[in-house]
Amino acid sequence: MIRSISYLSAFALIIFGIHFGVFHLLDVEFRPIIFVLYAFMIGLHLLFDLVLTREKNPKRFVNYYMGFSGGKLMLSLFTLLLYGLYDPEYLKPFAGSFLGLYFSFTAFEIVRLLRHLKN
Secondary structure: OHHHHHHHHHHHHHHHHHHHHHHHHOOOOOOOHHHHHHHHHHHHHHHHHHHHOOOOOHHHHHHHHHHHHHHHHHHHHHHHHHHHHHOHHHHHHHHHHHHHHHHHHHHHHHHHHHHHHHO
């Protein structure tokens, strides 16, 4: 578990550096709410790691994975909707950041999942 957290932390720092650099180049304000996005994605990934990679039964694993993926997508869309209602003027940078993080962490999750399934 410690190894997983260290890989996830290193990945999040790399993505944060890229993210901050792109915002700086595009001259877009980097608001503190973006850090909440990182906490949200890291929390979802840790939950994924705790629940799904511990499941040994392949039949149940597929159900868990599909349920987790659908739940993550719905929770993410709900988060975007709520933020859009809260602060519509910063919605475009927030949504772009959110989608970039969502797809980046999903790619990281798939790589970890492939390693897990290979064993």
